[in-house]
Amino acid sequence: MITKTPSKLEKVLAAGHLGVTSECGPPRGSDPEEIIKKANLIKNHVDAVNITDNQTSVTRMCSLAACIRLKMEGVDAVLQMVTRDRNRIALQSDILGAASFDIYNILCLSGDHQSFGDCKAGQNVHDLDSMQLIQTIKQMRDEGKFLGGDDIKRPPQMFIGAAANPFADPFEIRVPRLAKKIAAGVEFIQTQCIYNLDKFEKWMELVRDRGLHEQVYILAGVTPFKSAGMARYMKNRVPGMDVPDEVVKRIAGVPKEKQAEEGINICIESIQRLKEVEGVKGFHVMAIEWEEKVPEIVERAGLYPRPVVE
Amino acid sequence: MIVADKKPIEEIVQEIEDVKSLLIAGCNECVTVCEAGGKKEVGILASALRMYYLNKGKDVKVDEVTLERQCDHEYLEEIRDMVERYDAIVSIACGVGIQFVAEQYPKMRVYPGVDTCFMGATEKRGLWVERCQGCGQCVLAKTGTVCPITRCAKRIMNGPCGGSTKGMCEISQEIECAWQLIIDRLAALGRLDEYEKLFPIKDWSTDRAGGPRKVVREDLQQ
Ligand code: SF4
Ligand code: SF4
Numbered sequence: 001m002i003t004k005t006p007s008k009l010e011k012v013l014a015a016g017h018l019g020v021t022s023e024c025g026p027p028r029g030s031d032p033e034e035i036i037k038k039a040n041l042i043k044n045h046v047d048a049v050n051i052t053d054n055q056t057s058v059t060r061m062c063s064l065a066a067c068i069r070l071k072m073e074g075v076d077a078v079l080q081m082v083t084r085d086r087n088r089i090a091l092q093s094d095i096l097g098a099a100s101f102d103i104y105n106i107l108c109l110s111g112d113h114q115s116f117g118d119c120k121a122g123q124n125v126h127d128l129d130s131m132q133l134i135q136t137i138k139q140m141r142d143e144g145k146f147l148g149g150d151d152i153k154r155p156p157q158m159f160i161g162a163a164a165n166p167f168a169d170p171f172e173i174r175v176p177r178l179a180k181k182i183a184a185g186v187e188f189i190q191t192q193c194i195y196n197l198d199k200f201e202k203w204m205e206l207v208r209d210r211g212l213h214e215q216v217y218i219l220a221g222v223t224p225f226k227s228a229g230m231a232r233y234m235k236n237r238v239p240g241m242d243v244p245d246e247v248v249k250r251i252a253g254v255p256k257e258k259q260a261e262e263g264i265n266i267c268i269e270s271i272q273r274l275k276e277v278e279g280v281k282g283f284h285v286m287a288i289e290w291e292e293k294v295p296e297i298v299e300r301a302g303l304y305p306r307p308v309v310e
Numbered sequence: 311m312i313v314a315d316k317k318p319i320e321e322i323v324q325e326i327e328d329v330k331s332l333l334i335a336g337c338n339e340c341v342t343v344c345e346a347g348g349k350k351e352v353g354i355l356a357s358a359l360r361m362y363y364l365n366k367g368k369d370v371k372v373d374e375v376t377l378e379r380q381c382d383h384e385y386l387e388e389i390r391d392m393v394e395r396y397d398a399i400v401s402i403a404c405g406v407g408i409q410f411v412a413e414q415y416p417k418m419r420v421y422p423g424v425d426t427c428f429m430g431a432t433e434k435r436g437l438w439v440e441r442c443q444g445c446g447q448c449v450l451a452k453t454g455t456v457c458p459i460t461r462c463a464k465r466i467m468n469g470p471c472g473g474s475t476k477g478m479c480e481i482s483q484e485i486e487c488a489w490q491l492i493i494d495r496l497a498a499l500g501r502l503d504e505y506e507k508l509f510p511i512k513d514w515s516t517d518r519a520g521g522p523r524k525v526v527r528e529d530l531q532q
Contacts, residue, residue, distance in 0.1 A: 110464050110471045111464075126466065129465075130466075131467075131509075132468070132510075132511045168475065169475055169490065173493050177470075183508055192472060240472045240480065
């Protein structure tokens with residue numbers, strides 16, 4: 001596939017390599033050191049780092065500022081942008097702001113409902129939804145036009161991503177929904193954390209049946225469990241997460257002090273198996289508040305060194 | 311209909327501590343159906359207030375009236391002679407009716423006795439549910455006659471989001487996911503292929519975003 005943007009992630013994927021991305025949550029304060037430290041821990045092991053946008057609706061430093069910090073450290077960022085908090089004026093404006101710092105990747109999301117976060121009494125916006133945000137960025141980039149129709153001087157050059165959750169309900173709509181995102185203009189997908197590999201493989205089969213794997217780069221999402229407690233929490237409390245009982249049993253079956261190691265092992269084994277799935281073009285390694293483990297996972301999964309692209 | 315819910319009496323009395331005479335005004339329409347502001351509720355609120363004042367040793371006259379409709383100048387005019395005898399009115403019509411009373415009687419103090427909640431329907435007695443947010447540009451034709459603006463917690467036009475689980479919305483196990491309902495209904499109608507049509511960016515100028523709205527029908531104004 002040819003590239004449309006200067007994004008390193010896009011180039012890696014277009015060259016046929018397995019892409020690797022990771023994720024950092026900005027701090028709940030204005031000190032940039034934490035995010036810089038996290039980014040430096042992983043920068044040699046990934047092609048780009050997502051910066052979450054007030055994830056789970058908990059107020060944090062803005063994704064855009066944190067992406068700029070990464071850029072200053074020489075790390076490629078994926079600007080996550082949720083439609084919950086900004087209307088179309090603010091979204092387009094932030095896209096231009098990001099583009100002015102040559103941030104080349106963006107991930108379009110609707111965002112968790114604000115009732116999960118620290119501002120339960122707040123309004124939500126949802127002027128656009130995630131599909132419409134994809135369309136908006138595509139129009140801004142490819143046509144050089146604002147939603148209002150006016151020309152943009154120096155349009156943004158962004159590799160456009162979105163999330164997909166193969167495990168959310170209703171299952172029969174999960175592939176049509178991906179097709180819809182592709183029609184809207186999405187170019188890469190980062191999936192929800194995969195623990196139920198059988199179900200994911202089933203989803204990929206349906207994706208391939210429609211040839212969608214040829215039209216979008218799918219990065220399989222993985223998150224290592226730190227403990228059996230975390231596995232249970234993800235299973236029971238996180239909406240849209242599918243953690244099979246065997247996985248919880250496996251990690252709960254080892255002594256507490258070995259659970260973190262077992263969590264990493266499970267993660268690496270998942271990557272190994274997912275590498276064999278036709279249509280998986282890379283991995284999105286989300287080590288939640290455990291960024292220091294990303295290099296180990298990437299190395300042991302055989303995804304290191306990262307390819308150098310021009 | 312418009313669905314309202316009773317305000318706690320403590321909240322109502324806070325605003326009217328100084329009054330010597332009070333008229334509780336109900337409405338025979340929506341708020342009667344949702345049992346928040348009809349004749350029966352006027353009686354209940356008036357009794358509660360009388361009891362409250364009695365306990366406080368205050369002499370406050372509390373009277374009752376229920377109008378055919380409070381969102382109508384004609385019916386509001388019917389109580390003109392009566393209104394002047396009171397220091398204040400507590401209206402338990404919807405927010406529209408309450409404001410119309412105040413507009414009709416500009417010198418009268420008017421207070422809300424209910425919280426107006428939404429446009430909805432009676433699922434069963436004691437359970438009212440929201441169905442429309444009056445967006446001014448109805449999309450039901452394209453969404454299997456289920457309103458995503460009202461029933462999806464994120465107003466998603468191309469749903470569902472990733473949080474939909476077993477038919478329920480990510481915000482609560484007790485709220486159905488609008489998009490599950492839309493998909494189920496499209497499937498039942500044999501029109502699931504419509505799901506794949508991208509819903510274009512919505513013009514919200516007919517919604518709350520466009521400022522206070524009016525429907526003007528000149529043909530009827532002559
Ligand atoms: S689409 Fe608009 S008008 Fe139609 S039911 Fe929903 S909110 Fe009401
Ligand atoms: S779960 Fe369904 S109803 Fe709830 S926000 Fe997501 S799409 Fe909307």
